[in-house]
Amino acid sequence: xNEKIEIEGKTEDECCPEIEDxxxxxxxxxxxxxxxxxEGEDADKIKEKVLLRLDRELGGRxxxxxxxxNDEDVEQIDALVEVEVxxxxxxxxxxxxxxxxxxxxxxxxxxxxxxxxxxxxxxxxKQSLTKSSGQ
Numbered sequence: 530x531n532e533k534i535e536i537e538g539k540t541e542d543e544c545c546p547e548i549e550d551x552x553x554x555x556x557x558x559x560x561x562x563x564x565x566x567x568e569g570e571d572a573d574k575i576k577e578k579v580l581l582r583l584d585r586e587l588g589g590r591x592x593x594x595x596x597x598x599n600d601e602d603v604e605q606i607d608a609l610v611e612v613e614v615x616x617x618x619x620x621x622x623x624x625x626x627x628x629x630x631x632x633x634x635x636x637x638x639x640x641x642x643x644x645x646x647x648x649x650x651x652x653x654x655k656q657s658l659t660k661s662s663g664q
Contacts, residue, residue, distance in 0.1 A: 579614055590623055598622075 598606070606621045615621035630637065 596622065 603618075606615075606618050606625075609615050609621050610618060615624065
């Protein structure tokens with residue numbers, strides 16, 4: 530199946546002819562293509578909108594999480610940092626983690642009650658051990 534992706538009235542081939550006909554690659558690059566092919570707005574306005582959204586979405590980032598990524602993911606994150614969509618790898622990673630969590634909020638909503646029960650049970654077990662060791 531050789532499906533064409535249309536972006537703001539243009540086919541992907543018209544916007545970005547350098548992308549090969551690999552459908553998986555097209556899906557992966559969908560969001561980058563939208564930014565590379567603006568209709569009626571210049572790049573500075575798009576950059577400003579993206580940075581404002583990032584600031585709003587990533588506000589309050591005070592926790593540090595270490596992670597390991599494969600080469601392809603780091604290359605893509607570095608590319609976004611290079612063109613100043615993000616100020617850092619950290620900012621880019623935080624944005625994509627937030628987007629992923631939003632995309633799976635249904636799953637998270639299902640498991641959170643169970644997680645709370647597990648926390649309560651662990652606390653009860655600790656209290657039981659504290660009481661029994663103090664006797």
